[in-house]
Amino acid sequence: MAKKITTEVVIVGAGITGLTVAYYLSKKGIDFRIIEKSAHAGGVISTVKENGFVYETGPNTGVLSQPETAELIEELKGLCEIEIADAAAKKRWIWKGNTWQPLPSGFMAAVKTPLFTFGDKLGILAEPFRRKGKNPDETLDQLVLRRMGQSFLDYAVDPFILGIYSGDPSYLVTRYALPKLYNLEQKYGSFIGGAFRKGFEKKEPRAKLATGEVFSIKGGLQNLVEALTTKAGSENILLSFAEATVIPHIKEGYITKGNWNGEDVELNSRYVITTTGSHDLPALLPFVNDEEMAELNNLLYAKVVQVTLGFHKWEGLPLDAFGGLVPFKEERDVLGILFLSSFLSGRAPDGGALLSVFMGGIRKPQLVDLPDKDILGILDKEVVAMTGLQSFNPDLIKITRYNHAIPQYGLSTGERLKAVESIQSSNPGLFIGGNFRNGIGMSDRIKQGRELAQSLPL
Ligand SMILES: Cc1cc2nc3c(=O)[nH]c(=O)nc-3n(C[C@H](O)[C@H](O)[C@H](O)COP(=O)(O)OP(=O)(O)OC[C@H]3O[C@@H](n4cnc5c(N)ncnc54)[C@H](O)[C@@H]3O)c2cc1C
Structure with missing residues (x-):
């Protein structure tokens, strides 16, 4: 016999979108459960403290592009605190012809730049x-x-x-x-x-809250996840929830089945809000017809490998910028490098440096599948060439691969959005969120999460 749980709303996915939905539902006193297939909350967000460094394995920073982000973090004050990036983050470098060039920000710089x-x-x-x-x-x-x-x-x-x-x-x-x-x-x-x-x-x-500044959370983005988890109530988050399937209830609402803590579970709810990737939806919503599901599921994602590098003593170029980006035309094997310790506090020991290097993307997805030793072989060459180091001897190396890192909003987006509307209108009480619509940035996710919570007629 499956264990039965009755609740008003089931949220699928405990990434930043799902946790934001949960937070705003809890503020309204609405009963909910989040089911999350992995063993931790936060989705792709995860902060690690190791060997004197504080680094992210997923997103590193957000942009205050929506007032909802500033409002949420302000409401969570006491549990987590915003960190606005240092002024260095306003500078961006672009790789051209074997050297970095600053991206011009003023008129004279734009006239002079060789870019x-x-x-x-x-x-x-x-x-x-x-x-x-x-x-x-x-x-x-x-x-x-x-x-x-x-x-x-x-x-x-x-x-x-x-x-x-x-x-x-x-x-x-x-x-x-x-x-x-x-x-x-x-x-x-x-x-x-x-x-x-x-x-x-x-x-x-209110619009002035969207300052466009780069931000993180003091001590790492995981502290935002933990603040939201605390507010939502960790008892409402069912981690390691396996094989979730949603089916419409014969009368009204939905039954979400799965396995949790070695037990079969059935959640009965009036509403279901999904916040997963589009590739997770066919198994989750088997009642949706194949044609509509195909519109959601044909989405192209960029594959990305993020390599975090920590140096106890930095002996390369002064890294006085947000980071450097490498145009495709330059035919190099890295997409860009973030100089995290240059604009966020406490990320590396004094005198050291924390960098994040990105490889792969839409035009070089094969690099993501290379074994670690080949990735490090590429970095040995590229990082030394791009940062002025004499040799490649980081004190910390962390390689994180994502097969579905970033959804690409191409021509099929219009049909996808129509399919979402159609699935929602033929299945009252089902809401489909996630970063395959309404923007990929963390601020977009927070905005969508809040709007989803507010759109429930409760
Ligand atoms: C490497 C990387 C770097 C990035 N850098 C930035 C950045 O610098 N700035 C920025 O603003 N954005 C960045 N992004 C994008 C941003 O991080 C994401 O768009 C955002 O965090 C996605 O949040 P989400 O909650 O919508 O999805 P996710 O974080 O993917 O969460 C979805 C959750 O659903 C769960 N799930 C899936 N299927 C099921 C199921 N069947 N049952 C239960 N649970 C399920 C997953 O396990 C996951 O925890 C980056 C993304 C990546 C991958």
Whole structure:
């Protein structure tokens, strides 16, 4: 006989999205359970303290791009505290021709930089006068070529997209992948003119919370996970919940079956909110018809390997920046390097350094499957060349592989979003969240989690 649990809401997945849903439900006094297949809460977020270093194996930082993030962390004060990245994080380096170049942030720097061609620099002056695009499904590379030129695509947008999506601008559709950029052109007719005019627009007080700053949590992002777990009540989080399957109840609501602590369990609930990857949904929601499920499940994900490197004594270049990104055109084997100890406190011993190196992505997925020794062989060459070290002898090495790291919002996104709407409307009480829609960043996840909790008619 299966153990029976009755609750109002079942949340599938205890990543940042699921935990945010749980937090806002608990604030409203609504009974819920989270089921989580792994043995820990946080999803891809995980902070490790080891050998004098504090590092993340998943996301390293977020951006305060939504007011919901600032509000949530403020509400959790006392349990966790925000850490705004040091000013060094405002500087980004781009690899070109065997050296780093700063990404220009002011007019004179933009005129002088060797990253962009003279023709494209001149051409950018005409950007405000170019006609706005009419194709809503235009890919990012098409948009950038139309408005800015090839060198801006290669040395600004391509590395920027590597940093966010580990992706390819010729695959991503701007209105899904970078909706703010798409809207800037659609609303103001130009990026430069739009950014300028937006700067003068009056902002609602709440919108001012979205400062765009890079943030972490003091002591690591795991402290945010723990704060949310405490607020949601750890007794409501069923970790190591295996083989979950949701089926519609004959009358109303859903039965979620699975195995927990060696026991068969059935959760009866009126609502189910999923926050998993799209690839997890076929097994979880077997009642959804194959055609609609195929629209969710044909999503392309970037595979990524993150290698964390710790040095007790740093003897390379002064790392006075957020990190460096390596454009695809440069034909190197790393996507980028984050200089974490340069802008977050307490990540490495004094005089030391903590770096995170990313490899793989949409255009080099085969690197993720290499054995550790081959990955380290590549890093021996690349990290030494890019950081000015004499030799590659880190005091800490941690390799983490992700086969479904970052969903790519390409042309199929429109059909996917329609399928989600259709599945939800034919299955009242089922809500499908997760990072395959509404944005991949942690701030987007927090916003979606809060909205999901608020959308329940309870
Ligand atoms: C390597 C890496 C680096 C990143 N860097 C950044 C960054 O710097 N900044 C940023 O903002 N974002 C970054 N991101 C993206 C961001 O971290 C994620 O989009 C976000 O954390 C996803 O949260 P989530 O809760 O939606 O999903 P997840 O964290 O994936 O959580 C989903 C949970 O559902 C569980 N689950 C799945 N199937 C089932 C099932 N059948 N039953 C029960 N449980 C199930 C999973 O075990 C998991 O715990 C990064 C992502 C990765 C992988």
